Every structure is written in C-alpha cells, then in structure tokens.
Amino acid sequence: MPSRRSLLLGAAGLMASGCRASAQPDTAVPPLKSIAPYRVGTCAMTGQLDDPAWTRLALEHYNQITPEWEMKMEYILTPDGYRFDAPDRIADWCEAHGMALHGTTLVWYSQGEEAFRGLSPVDYRQQFDRYIAAVAGRYAGKVRGWDVINEAVAEDGNGLRQHHWAQNLGELDHMVRAFEQAKLADPDAVLFINDYNLENNPKKGATFLKLVERLLNAGAPVGGIGTQSHLDIEIPEGQISAFIHEAAQFGLPLHISELDASRRREGGPPDVRSVSFRTTQQFDRIAELTTAYSRLPEHKRYGLTLWGVRDTDSWLRRPPHDDGKDSPLAFDAFERPTAVARALAESWT
Ligand code: G3I
Numbered sequence: 001m002p003s004r005r006s007l008l009l010g011a012a013g014l015m016a017s018g019c020r021a022s023a024q025p026d027t028a029v030p031p032l033k034s035i036a037p038y039r040v041g042t043c044a045m046t047g048q049l050d051d052p053a054w055t056r057l058a059l060e061h062y063n064q065i066t067p068e069w070e071m072k073m074e075y076i077l078t079p080d081g082y083r084f085d086a087p088d089r090i091a092d093w094c095e096a097h098g099m100a101l102h103g104t105t106l107v108w109y110s111q112g113e114e115a116f117r118g119l120s121p122v123d124y125r126q127q128f129d130r131y132i133a134a135v136a137g138r139y140a141g142k143v144r145g146w147d148v149i150n151e152a153v154a155e156d157g158n159g160l161r162q163h164h165w166a167q168n169l170g171e172l173d174h175m176v177r178a179f180e181q182a183k184l185a186d187p188d189a190v191l192f193i194n195d196y197n198l199e200n201n202p203k204k205g206a207t208f209l210k211l212v213e214r215l216l217n218a219g220a221p222v223g224g225i226g227t228q229s230h231l232d233i234e235i236p237e238g239q240i241s242a243f244i245h246e247a248a249q250f251g252l253p254l255h256i257s258e259l260d261a262s263r264r265r266e267g268g269p270p271d272v273r274s275v276s277f278r279t280t281q282q283f284d285r286i287a288e289l290t291t292a293y294s295r296l297p298e299h300k301r302y303g304l305t306l307w308g309v310r311d312t313d314s315w316l317r318r319p320p321h322d323d324g325k326d327s328p329l330a331f332d333a334f335e336r337p338t339a340v341a342r343a344l345a346e347s348w349t
Contacts, residue, residue, distance in 0.1 A: 029337040029345040032061040032330065036348050037294060039100055039303030043068040043258070046086045048313065049093050057309050057335055064100040064144070065090065066257070066305055068315075071103050071139075073111040073131070082134055091142045102255070102305065103143045105150035105194065106132050107178045109163035116164060124168050129181050136185035145190030145302065147226055147257065148182045149175045152211060153195050157204030160211065172214060179220040190302060194226030194257055198247075199240040199289070209246055216250070224302055225250065228258035229289060233281040234265070240285060241292035253302035256293060260307045260328035261286055261340055262316050279339045282327075286343035294347060306330055311338070 033040045041064030048054040058065075069075060070086035077083075094101040112131075116124055136146060152175060154161050165174045175193070182191050193212060198205035215222050225247050231240070247254055263278040265271040273281075293304065308314040312333040316326050330341035337345075 029330075029341045030349075032341070032344055032348075033063040035345060036304065038298075038301040039064045040344075041066055041100070041102060041303055041305030042309050043305065043307050044090060044093075045070055046089050048309075049089065053335065054309055054313065057331060059097060059099075061330070062099070062306075062309070064102060064303055064305060065094050066102045066104050068307075071135075072105055072108065073115070076135060077112065077115050077131065079115075082131075084138060087139070091139060095142065100303075101139070101143045102257075102303075103136075103139055103146040103189075104257070105147040106135060106182060107148060107165055107174070108150040109152070109161045109165065113164045116168070121168065128165075128169060128174070128177070132178060132181040133185045136182045136189065140186035140189070143186070143189055145192055145224060145255070146182055146186070147194040148178050148191045148222075149193045151195050152193065153204055153208045155197075155204075157197075157201055157207045159207065172218060175215060176218050176220040179215070179222060183221040190223040190253055191221055192224040192226040192255060192257070193222055194228060194255070196228035196230050196258070197232075198227045199229060199243045200232040200235050202239060202243070205243045205246070209250075212247075212250060212252075222252065224253040224255055226255040226257040228307075229256050229260075230258060230307070231261040231282075231285050231289065233261050233263065233278065233285045235285070237284070237288060240288045244289070244292040244296070248296055248300050252300070254293070254296065254300050255302040256289065256304040258307040259286075259289070259304060260314060260316060262321075262326055262328045264316070264321070264323055264326050266321075279327075283339045283343045286340050287347050290344055290347035306340075310335060 040062050042058060042062045043066045045068045067087055067090045075086060091101055116127060119127060152160055160171055169177060179191055195208050198208050212225060261282045263282060306329055308329045310331045310333055311317060311327045311329050314328050316328050327338050330338060330344060332338050
C-alpha cells in the first residue's frame, strides 16, 4: 500500500511533470488557513488586489498579508515627501477582508542612502526618527508587527553589514534606535529583526542569533525573530530544525516571514537533478520546516508567510532569476497546489 507521503508526492510529481492536476484525484488541498495551527500569510502588491484570480486564491488560503514592497522606504520616501497611497490601500484591503497585516520593513541596508545623502548628523538622526515615527505611527493598530531591522547580517555570516545607517548612527546603535522609535510609535506591534539564509547557512544563522542577544542586552525592545526562509532545498536534513530550535531559545515569537523553496540552483555546477528529484527535496525541506515550527509552543508561533501566492507571482519568476519553470510557492501558474502546498497540508493535518 503506497504511503500517504508517496501519494502526496506522486500527485505533486505528476503535476510537476506537467500532468493536469484536474486529471489527478485528490489534487486539491484544504484552505491552508483552515488547517494551519497559526496564521498563514502571503505577500501582496496593490496591482494584485485588482486581479480576481489572485484575490480569490489569497482569500481562500491566507489570513495575513505582508506588503511585498509598497510599505518599504523605496516606495514611501519620495523627493516630495512620504507617499502612502499604496500601503494605505493594502491596509484598507486587509481590514475589509479580515486579514492581519505585517509590515516590512522600516530599516533596510539597501534603502534610503540616496534620500539621506548629505544630511547633517543632526538632520540625519531627525529624519531617521521622523520616518519611523511617521510610518509605524500611521499603521499603529493596523499592523500585527513590523520588520524593524531587515538583513543586518553580512551575506557570508561574518559579522554585520556595513551601510549608511550603521556608518551614520552606529552599527548596533542604529538598530536599538529603530526599535525604540518603533516602540514609541506603535507600542502594541510585535517588533521583529528579520534576515535570510539563516537555515541555509548555519554560520549566518549563528551570527544573527548573537545579534539578537546583543540587541536584547542593549535594551532594544525586540519582540520577535523573523527568518525569511527562502530555502535552499539542497541543504542537509536537520539544518532547518536546528536553527528553529536555537531561535526558539529566546522565548520570542518566531515568524517564518518569506517562505519559498526554489527548485533552481543559483550558480554552481550544472544542475542534473530531475524535476521529480527536486520536488522531493522541496517537499522534504518544507516538511522539516513546518514540522519543527509547528512543534513550538503557541506563543512562539507568530505565523508562516509564503512570499507569494502563485509561482508566477514570485520574485523568483522575475528577471534575473526567472527560468520560466521554477515552482517555489504553494500554487502554480494554473492555481494548482504544488509540492509546497502538499508538504504544508501534510504537516498540518
Ligand atoms: O511594479 C513596479 C512597476 O510598475 C515599475 O515599472 C517597476 C520599475 O520601477 O517597479 C515595479 O515595482 C518593483 C516591485 O518589486 C514589483 O516588481 C520595484 O521596483 C522593486 O523594487 C520591487 O522589488 C521587491 C524587492 O523586495 C525590493 O523591495 C520585490 O518585489 C520583493 O519580492 C523583494 O522582497 C525581498 C524582501 O523584501 C526581503 N527578502 C528578500 C526578498 C526578495 O528579494
């Protein structure tokens, strides 16, 4: 008798080979939000709110939204001042549809340098504080939480990133300041530090957790830990659960904040893996993540957010990453559940 897992994988594998899901029995998954023991989110941009297929799938399976880019400094901070039309629309849509809202991100190394260039030290500090107060203040009572500091750890895990925020306000001080300003602006929001490759690269994960400890010791009101979980499906079994176990030691809520599991290999030797082999790897890594995360006590499970609804909504299906075939999310271009959806559904039922 084939195991339940092989049946689940079989359907996913068949679909991955292009077999129409409708021809396969039992290809549907229940609404993910109805079987998950915590909030299941996805990211959104305003253009998607006008797409009936996107909104139907989003409303059926998810109960939390993270604006993919329109609540970031790159959208809000313009030469003429702050621009809130798009993030306001997403916040209003969430309220109208009973969706929770998670904000990303207040301070990111990759944004703001142009806008802050040339400011005197006093003005730089004032504009930093003013931005956080304005943005976090505007959505106070609307967002569940914020990614206050995003991607602070160096790419290779050796120390922290160097960037204009750190150069002007101090490597750790700018982070403490950001958390303090966010706390003042929205005392009820869960304030996260968020980063990526924490499971894929154990060294980076360890540096990140040391940073969390330093921030807490410095008195920063860090309220949560975000791991983006853009999974490398070729990592050894156990790395994901080990990171989740270590992160949970702080007793803070953990957010799986941007989950996807590319089947592509960026760089390295030619990829000779078959689609079904990659699908098995994808299934196994997602299952490891959700099993470890679901075992956490409730107060440590802020939620699990996938970074997109359909594969074709994914950043991984946009240049320069796109190979036209990647299937990193829970639903494919035809809205059929993928191996990611099956791995989630299996670990939640
Ligand atoms: O939609 C506009 C389009 O109208 C315009 O013509 C075009 C050129 O200006 O820009 C388009 O918006 C782009 C948007 O993605 C939608 O494609 C923005 O410029 C672009 O900056 C934005 O990139 C986002 C990126 O973060 C930077 O904010 C990606 O969508 C988003 O997936 C990505 O998400 C990041 C997380 O925040 C942090 N972790 C990694 C993750 C993936 O890179």
